[in-house]
Amino acid sequence: MKIVMLGAPGAGKGTQADKIAEKYHIPHISTGDIFRANIKNGTELGKKAKAYMDAGGLVPDELTVDLVLDRVKQDDCKDGYILDGFPRTIPQAEAFTAALEKENENVDYAIDVEVPDENIVKRMGGRRSCPNCGATYHIEYIPPKQEGICDNCGETLVLRNDDKPETVQNRLKVYHESTQPLIDFYKELGALRTVDGTQSMQDVFDNIIAILEG
Numbered sequence: 001m002k003i004v005m006l007g008a009p010g011a012g013k014g015t016q017a018d019k020i021a022e023k024y025h026i027p028h029i030s031t032g033d034i035f036r037a038n039i040k041n042g043t044e045l046g047k048k049a050k051a052y053m054d055a056g057g058l059v060p061d062e063l064t065v066d067l068v069l070d071r072v073k074q075d076d077c078k079d080g081y082i083l084d085g086f087p088r089t090i091p092q093a094e095a096f097t098a099a100l101e102k103e104n105e106n107v108d109y110a111i112d113v114e115v116p117d118e119n120i121v122k123r124m125g126g127r128r129s130c131p132n133c134g135a136t137y138h139i140e141y142i143p144p145k146q147e148g149i150c151d152n153c154g155e156t157l158v159l160r161n162d163d164k165p166e167t168v169q170n171r172l173k174v175y176h177e178s179t180q181p182l183i184d185f186y187k188e189l190g191a192l193r194t195v196d197g198t199q200s201m202q203d204v205f206d207n208i209i210a211i212l213e214g
């Protein structure tokens with residue numbers, strides 16, 4: 001099963017992708033997490049990606065597409081995977097579709113998690129992330145058991161650099177300009193499914209499971 005998560009930054013793609021990955025035992029591949037790990041480790045890729053990410057822009061397609069194509073060739077992806085945060089532009093989606101077609105493969109489901117911009121601003125402002133294991137919380141909606149501490153690994157949670165209010169507005173603009181057109185792209189491929197992302201985390205998950213098992 002190959003799944004692409006669509007939706008604005010902060011819509012809940014990563015939260016749901018984690019739960020889907022756990023249920024179906026397939027890897028959750030987040031390009032944002034991959035870039036953040038590269039920044040943390042001081043790699044060449046991380047150095048190139050950092051300025052784009054801090055400004056709320058997109059990392060160039062040429063740095064992103066090959067990274068994902070290499071990742072999905074790895075052994076743990078043979079029964080499927082969930083992509084979260086990729087593709088984010090039409091050229092990325094075209095390159096990815098062409099690479100899959102070469103192998104007679106396709107994306108089974110592109111799940112669009114719909115959340116209006118007003119809710120997104122609150123979601124990103126309250127998001128707290130674990131810099132160690134990547135777990136995500138929300139100070140109000142999905143709080144950790146102990147304030148400011150990761151449930152999984154005990155690390156101190158942080159507000160991501162690009163979740164600051166001045167960057168969030170740019171990320172939303174970039175989303176509407178560059179990423180939202182992917183909804184029609186996957187609709188034309190017959191893979192698009194839409195869920196109401198304003199519901200509780202569990203209700204969104206139940207909707208997604210109904211789609212995948214329907």
Ligand code: ADP
Nearest residue numbers: 010011012013014015123127137138141200201
């Ligand atoms: P994305 O991966 O799309 O950027 P996240 O999964 O990181 O989004 O979610 C963004 C923020 O919203 C996080 O703080 C997360 O805990 C919170 N969140 C996710 N799903 C829901 C939901 N259904 N209701 C309320 N808050 C949510």
Ligand code: AMP
Nearest residue numbers: 031032052053057058059064085086088
């Ligand atoms: P995310 O964790 O998905 O919110 O991504 C954080 C940031 O990483 C984005 O704002 C972009 O700067 C960068 N990024 C992640 N995925 C991509 C992608 N597919 N294409 C370009 N930039 C990306």
